[in-house]
Amino acid sequence: MMKKLCMVLAVILFTACSSDDTPKDYTSENEQEIQAYLATNNLTAQSSSTGLYYIIDTPGTGVAPLTTDRVKIAYKGYLTDGTVFDESPEEGVSFTFLNSLIPGFTEGITYFKEGGSGTLIIPAHLAYGSSTNGSIPAGSVIIFDIELIYVNYKTENEAEIQNYLIENELTAQQSGTGLFFTIDEPGDGQQPTLTDNVTFTIKGYFTDGEVFFESTTATDVQLNSILSGLAEGITYFNEGGSGTLYIPAHLTYGNIGAAGIEGGSVLIYDITLLSVN
Template sequence: MKYVAVLFLITIMVSCNSSNSNNNTPLEEPIDFSEINEVEINEYLTANDLVSLKTSTGLHYIIKNQGDGAKPTTSSNVTVAYKGYFLDGSVFDQSTDGLSIGLNQVIAGWTEGIPLFNEGGNGILLVPAHLGYGSFDYSTIPGGSVLVFDIGLISVN
């Protein structure tokens, strides 16, 4: 009898949770920050006297040194030294010793941007929100943020 009561309680809890998901509360929709991010990136470039190239997806990049080693693909495993910061200069992450990771396991801005360099190359990626973490907060990164990365491609593994 005790098990029947527990089973009954679990059934009620599941039913209540199911009905809550069907109420008329709208889910939060993602916001397209593309136009806002483009303005922010251009203002950053102007303020810092930088000139970037731009891909068809909206990724801005500056190649300081192309490098002369192997060129990664979007599925390569690479070792990258980087500093990630916001347009105001606040650093949110960095690895000076290098991070080894697959380019199919990172934000779209890295998957697209790192293969623009050869091994030994370095530069800057300016990643709009839709190629980063999107319009929702992620850890310490506010939704809609442009992310700036100083990148050094140490090796293609």
């Protein structure tokens, strides 16, 4: 059900579904419509050089997104007459790249920081132009009330890890990079550096317990050739040690993900370090 819903939402925010044979420039009448809307609703908005108008209710305190960032946004889209054409679930919708959305939405989100909220008032040339998109007529000014929930999932990943630790009554250490780790057996052999070759066994799973990888034989690699979070985590063990790594997405597959691993995922690895060099 959620996958179908996200597909519907994506249609609204990504590209127009149909185009008219004769494009029309709605810039002038859109500007008049926006000014009338602001006056009627007693609103004060900032405008950018592109013609986008935006109102910042809460600027947010986290990071401001780049157009290439992965974002999670809750939004409600409507026309100047109040007709709602789309609305996200309360928890928001994830978009792998902000710049894959319509230009006005992409630009507008960059004026907020993580946790920020407000309104975007987007003229047609930054949305669907002279194309009709579903229930949005050609040439329409479209408005979005938005909340920028997360940028690149660093905040969300940390909350997910913390919740996992609490639910499972675990205590973990945290490094400066955002990696969490627990040491069950520290080991009594050599402690590896990132340039060392190591042999280890590994089981990888998500916070919901689903296993995405488990080694059937020992893995032998040079540490600096593997995922940065996994490599860093292994350096906290001595030869013969074992424990668990809780790794946020920016230290693994980031926004893109990998086969069987969705972008933005927290990965958990149970590790036993068998030998160094």
